[in-house]
Amino acid sequence: MTDLSVQTPHTNAFPPGATSLPEPSTVSGEHSVSIRDLSLSFGAVTVLEDLNLDIHDGEFLVLLGSSGCGKSTLLNCIAGLLEPTDGQIFIKGRNVTWEEPKDRGIGMVFQSYALYPQMTVEKNLSFGLRVAGLPKEDIAKRVARASAILQIEPLLQRKPAALSGGQRQRVAIGRALVRDVDVFLFDEPLSNLDAKLRSELRVEIKRLHQQLKNTMIYVTHDQIEALTLADRIAIMKSGVIQQLADPVTIYNRPKNKFVAGFIGSPSMNFLDGELAEEGGRPVFKTNGVSFLLDGYSASEPLTPGRKVVLGVRPEHIKVDADIAGEEIHEAIVDIEEPMGADNLIWLKLAAHTLSVRVGGARRYAVGSKVRLGFDMTMASLFDAATEERI
Template sequence: MANLYIDNVHKSFGETHILKGIDMDIADGEFIILVGPSGCGKSTLMNCIAGLEQVTTGRVIIDDEDVTQSMPKDRDIAMVFQSYALYPNMNVWKNIAFGLEIRKLPKEEIEETVGRVADLLQIRDLLKRKPSQLSGGQRQRVAMGRALARDPKIFLFDEPLSNLDAKLRVEMRTEIKKLHQRLGTTIVYVTHDQIEAMTLANRIAVMKEGHIQQFGTPQEVYDNPANQFVAGFMGSPSMNFIRCQVVDHQGDATIAMSVDGKDFHLPIPQQEKGVRERVGQEVVLGIRPEQITDVVPQQEQASTLANVDAEIIVTEPTGADTLTLIRMNDQEVNCRVHPARAGAPGDTMTFMINMDKAVFFDLASGDRI
């Protein structure tokens, strides 16, 4: 296990500037996830950590040792790829043992290590099979086993579950989390799947165009996004963004809203002092679908709640919830309601809006107010 420090790392390919000053301080045993859209620099940063790409400027420090110029083999890092990268002519046992044999470890130690890893990943009964005889999930376990056998300081996972079907992806996600809890090894994990990020990470780095937009715990990133990009990227379905105006209503700053031709006012949470100072200005209200739901009578007296009647445009049953689309300020808004209380398209339904966790963004910059 090891800590990892990425110090002002830049990476360019010719005139194309991919990484633009990345700073990360990763503690020993942390599970860090890099998320962001395609082309944001996630995999390039991973390759720079592994030594597969040389940084243009900046430093990569592992366990207080500067490894910026070190070869990949000297960094004591194991990488698990999206494509599994197994040797097709070798059985599972040989695939796991290959790296140990290259290092000329004693045969007894190799046998013990392969057995331990096979038991850990529950693949002992697969050791004699070739990769072509395995399912996608089994191949991914073997790829992880090969990395685990090396007992490296740091594991790097580059979108390891993207080739699996939805059910298997959920199962493997759980296995990776259990594995980390057992081993306590430092892991840096790249994904474009924000559900993976939320469920696996100790901390998440949200990237865009070579910059880290926010680096924090899953709950911090979800509840307190630094800007509109982070708020929209994390969460499924994503946060609603409603352009609206801050007005003075009966001596208090509120949000003016219109639904189906009827005007009403939404309370501004007391902690949002910066928004309260913008009376007469337009802002962007960010509110997640689970904050606009069917009426819960026992909560109706809370000061941050408001009820509104709205016509349902579309419903999407998901089992546990029904996603319901309405219009607010002439913009489509997703709501999450209980299936037993969900209306049908064309029906008018009363929705309860909870502003307690609402966030606000500057209209021009998209930054959090």
């Protein structure tokens, strides 16, 4: 794995076919990283197209999406490991689109630890600084500071083979930390760890951000990492940002059906149907079942006859004793999944299968009948054709 501090120079100092840098766009000084009209193609395959993104100073931004959505490609463009086909990248208001990675003021942590096996932890941490020719005293101070922050002082004289996976990833983070940069880039740094270590390192990364207050851009396909770490999440699909917002907004008010289905485990329940009106009140109808939409906050008129999709998360469907004045529907228990702190039950309602989250102490026999109440204040309605939120 290439070390960003000793990156091989690019063959193109300027964009292809140019003899000088283009006139840079204007960017706000409050933005740590700004992306302007960024596009990247590999032959006939377009990976990123006209992407614009502003990342605030000191913000923890997570790029979230499934494999192949373009999130790591975008991160590599910011790092300088890939040259964009078009567009510009600014870091701290400076156009770095065609600068070397080592000159961008970034530190990067990769999915693989990328440690030199023949070197001790101390040598791994200091390697880039030694190559850059920093004074020994300065190197020692930076290594000591990073080691203290990451609590790896007892490991400094060990080699990577004598470290656990979590310890190796701490060293990899420390190698970026010693560079004393403005922006840290994380490319799925926890994906090679087991569940327990991922949880522990996730907490450490969040604590690190709170302590350093540097800008951090984090790539992951794990929605739990995104929701717990991010100040804002950019959900990507096919090289396009579908929604950019804080975790609470992303979860409770998804911009479209893709975002709604991608976030949440288990996924949001979706029911196909159409809008109607009963007694002057808007309702959602599907397979002979009607749901009053009282309390739903719509961004546009709920026109009767419009084909829509109703989305409700498992925890927003109330069962039996939890129902308090809501419209009541009857369903049949199909499957029960005990999950410890809570249980997941799968229900049959008309022609639909719904997942519902209940307390861990509550058990339901397969085939038994339950009463349901839907919290429409937390529901989502999407246009059936465009899949955009209504």
